[in-house]
Amino acid sequence: MNDNINNALFVQGFIRMCDDGFNQGWHERNGGNLTYRIKPEEIEEVKSELKDDGEWFPIGTSVPGLAGEYFLVTGSGKYFRNVILDPWANIAIVKIDDNGEKYKIVYGLEKGGKPTSELPSHLMNHEVKKRVTNGEHRVIYHCHTTNVIALTFVLPLEDKVFTRELWEMATECPVVFPSGVGVVHWMVPGGRDIAVETSKLMEMYDVAIWAHHGIFCSGADFDLTFGLAHTVEKAAEILVKTLSMQNYKLQTIEPQEFRNLAKDFKVDIPEKFLYDKTTKYVINTVDTTENKSIIRKSFKMKLFEGMEDEYERRHNELWPEMKEMIHEYGGHNYSIFLDKETNILYGYIELENEEKWAKSADTEICRKWWDYMADIMETNPDNSPVSTDLKNVFFLK
Ligand code: 2HA
Ligand code: ZN
Numbered sequence: 064m065n066d067n068i069n070n071a072l073f074v075q076g077f078i079r080m081c082d083d084g085f086n087q088g089w090h091e092r093n094g095g096n097l098t099y100r101i102k103p104e105e106i107e108e109v110k111s112e113l114k115d116d117g118e119w120f121p122i123g124t125s126v127p128g129l130a131g132e133y134f135l136v137t138g139s140g141k142y143f144r145n146v147i148l149d150p151w152a153n154i155a156i157v158k159i160d161d162n163g164e165k166y167k168i169v170y171g172l173e174k175g176g177k178p179t180s181e182l183p184s185h186l187m188n189h190e191v192k193k194r195v196t197n198g199e200h201r202v203i204y205h206c207h208t209t210n211v212i213a214l215t216f217v218l219p220l221e222d223k224v225f226t227r228e229l230w231e232m233a234t235e236c237p238v239v240f241p242s243g244v245g246v247v248h249w250m251v252p253g254g255r256d257i258a259v260e261t262s263k264l265m266e267m268y269d270v271a272i273w274a275h276h277g278i279f280c281s282g283a284d285f286d287l288t289f290g291l292a293h294t295v296e297k298a299a300e301i302l303v304k305t306l307s308m309q310n311y312k313l314q315t316i317e318p319q320e321f322r323n324l325a326k327d328f329k330v331d332i333p334e335k336f337l338y339d340k341t342t343k344y345v346i347n348t349v350d351t352t353e354n355k356s357i358i359r360k361s362f363k364m365k366l367f368e369g370m371e372d373e374y375e376r377r378h379n380e381l382w383p384e385m386k387e388m389i390h391e392y393g394g395h396n397y398s399i400f401l402d403k404e405t406n407i408l409y410g411y412i413e414l415e416n417e418e419k420w421a422k423s424a425d426t427e428i429c430r431k432w433w434d435y436m437a438d439i440m441e442t443n444p445d446n447s448p449v450s451t452d453l454k455n456v457f458f459l460k
Contacts, residue, residue, distance in 0.1 A: 067108070067109060067111075067112055068109050068112050068170065069150070071105060071108055071109055072105075073099060073101060073102070073105050073135065074135065074150070076099075076284070076285040077097065077099055077135050077154065077285065078146055078147055078150050078154075079285070080097060080204070080285045080288075080289050081097060081137065081143045081146035081147065081154075082143070082144075082146065082147045083289060084097070084143055084204075084206050084289070084292075085143040085144045085146075087206075087208075087293070087296070088209060089206035089207050089208050089209070089277070089292075089296070090142070090143035090144065090206060090207065091207065092142065093139075093140050093141060093142050093143075094143075094206070094207045094277075095137075095143060095204075095205050095206040095207055095277070096136070096137045096179035096180070096181045096185065096204075096205045097136070097137050097179075097202070097203075097204050097205070098134050098135065098136045098137070098179065098182075098185040098186075098189065098202070098203050099134060099135040099136075099201055099202050099285075100129075100132055100133075100134055100189055100193065100201040100202075101132070101133040101134060101135055101156070101201075102201070106133050109156075109170075112170060113156065113158075113169040113170050114169055114170065115169065117167040117168045117169060118167060119160060119165040119166070119167045120165060120166055120167065120177075121164060121165055122159070122163075122164060122165060122166055122182060122183060122186055123182065123183045123254070123255060124183040124186065124187055124255045124258060125162075125163055125164055126159065126163040126186045126187060126189070126190045127162065127163035127190075128163065128190040128193060128194060129159045129163050129186060129189060129190050129193070130159060130160065130161050130162060130163045131158075131159060131160075131161060132158075132159050132189075133156055133157070133158050133159075133169070134156070134157050134159070134166075134185075134186075134189070135154060135155075135156055136154065136155055136156075136157055136178040136179055136182070136185070137153065137154050137178075137179050138153050138154060138155060138171075138172050138176045138177065138178060138179065139176060139177045139178060139179050139180045139182075140176065140180075141153040141154070141176065150171070151170070151171040151172070151173045152171075152172070152173055152174045153172075154171050154172070155168045155169075155170060155171030155172040155176075155178060156168070156169050156170040156171055157169065157178055159186070163190075166178065166182070180252070180253040181205055181252065181253060181258075183253075183254065183255050183258040184203075184205070184253075184257060184258040184261055184262075184279065185203045185205070187255075187258040187259070187261075187262040188203050188258070188261060188262050188265045188279070188281060189201075189203055190262070191262045191265045191266055192265060192281045195265075195266060196283070199283045200269075200281050200282060200283055201282075201283060201284065202281065202282050202283070202284060202285060202287075202288040203279070203280070203281050203288075204279070204280050204281075204282075204288050204289070204292055205273075205277060205278070205279045205280075206277055206278060206292055207276070207277040208277055208278050208292065208295070208296040208299065209296075209300075210296055210299035210300040210302070210303045211272055211277070211278050211295060211296055211299040212275060212276065212277060213299070213303050214228070214299050214302060214303065215246075215272060215274040215275050215276075216275065217306070219390070220246045220248050220274050221246060221387075222243060222244065222245050222246055222264075222268075223243075223335060223336055223338065225244050225246050225272055226240075226243035226244050226336045227336050227337075227338070227340070228302055229244060229295060229298040229299060229302070230298075230316070230321065230336065231302075231312070231315045231316050232297075232298035232299070232301040232302050232305075233294070233297065233298045233301060234316065234324065235294060236294060236295075236298050237321055237324060237325060237328075237330065237332050238324070238328045238330055239290070239291060239294045240268070240269060240270055240291060240294070240295065241325070241330040241331060241332050242267060242268050242269065242333070243267075243268055243332075243333065243336055244268055244270040244271070244272055244295065245264030245265075245267065245268040245270070245271045245272070246264075246271070246272045246274065247260045247261055247264065247271055247272065247273050247274060248274050249273075249274045249275050249276070250273070252273070252276060257273070261273075261279055265279075265281060269281050269282065269291060270291060270292075270295055278292060278295060278296070280292050280295070318337035318338075318339075321336075321337055322337070357395075357413045357414070357415065358413065358414040358415070358416070358417055359411070359412075359413055359414075359455065359458070360410075360411070360412050360413075360414055360417075360420075360452070361409065361410065361411045361412075361452070361453040361455065362409075362410045362450045362451060362452050362453055363407050363408060363409050363410070363450070363451050363453060364407070364408040364410065364440060364441065364448045364449060364450050364451075365406060365407060365408065365440060365441040365449060366401065366406045366407075366408055366439065366440050366441075367406070367439050367440060367441070368406060370406075370439040370440070371401060371403065371406075373439055374401070374408075374436075374439055374440070375401075377435070377436065377439075378399070382428070382432070384428045385428055385429075385432055388423060388426055388428050388429065389423070392419055392420050392422060392423035392426075393414055393415030393416050393419045393420055394412050394413070394414055394420060394423070395412070395413045395414075395415075396411075396412065396413045397410070397411070397412045397413075398410070398411045398412075399411075408440070409453070410450075424447065430446075433445070433446040433447050433448065434446050436448065
């Protein structure tokens, strides 16, 4: 054991963060990983202890922006809870080659092993963050935060939904993560694909949520990065608790109040997160299930003969933008039934608001969908489907 390395502040900060994360319950078994881009002066301090005869291994992706850099990393399959007991069996210093294609271990992982399985994600995100923060960000942290994960099962997996819902949970949130949070749909961990998706988001955000998995965040130092993860998870915990009491909020922080907060705290918060929510998501400032009556609308349309399979196929592959638009304009539980004898299509949809829904017809995506469907069903001159409203004659809840 080498005192010179063990006493280095960046090593102590790293070990402490691993232990803090474990104590928060975010690192069951070998879950999670942490990497730190070591400063040149810190490497100087420990250089005499580093070995140079290690083997070069492919990173699995290319990070030319990190050529020649040194990183402190957790080991693949190692447990965060063991880092404090025996650091150098569980963590390592690695060096990146001059092309940003390979790495070698220059210290640590003394009992064998490899750097974290998420090394491609970490390094690609370090590369992005180094560029967009002019070298300020040095820490990338991935942890399995319980409450954030829980929310990925009940909230739409959209940046704007997660950002706004988390911001509303604690006044400090828009100040701690003013640029918001990004969301990555479920993906296989450990590879280049999830690394690419995450690094796209990290161009804009300091936090990416991995659906049904955890969070990924970036910061200038250990305190800021751990503090960021902690704040996001705390906000998520408050939301989970709130939703466990009832599925709506009686009151919350409103868009104008966020603008006032941003002004006083001198942070820029994008207007795209301050959208009008009253007709949108289930988790709403207005209770959509009790205080508001849902409008049940039914109508019929006509399909051309022989087009049944094609109509079904196109709907099975309904464009994600179209789904999102329908929800955004307050349409839910949309079903369409076909009478094979007459080729009549019966539609049923639940609406939050008729006027709002009427406006959906003016969206570009709706027009595009109509144009696309016009060859297989009866349409008006503007390609909208010929549709006749049906009268509701019975309802039992
Ligand atoms: O076990 O958390 O994402 C490490 C991980 C993989
Ligand atoms: Zn993980």
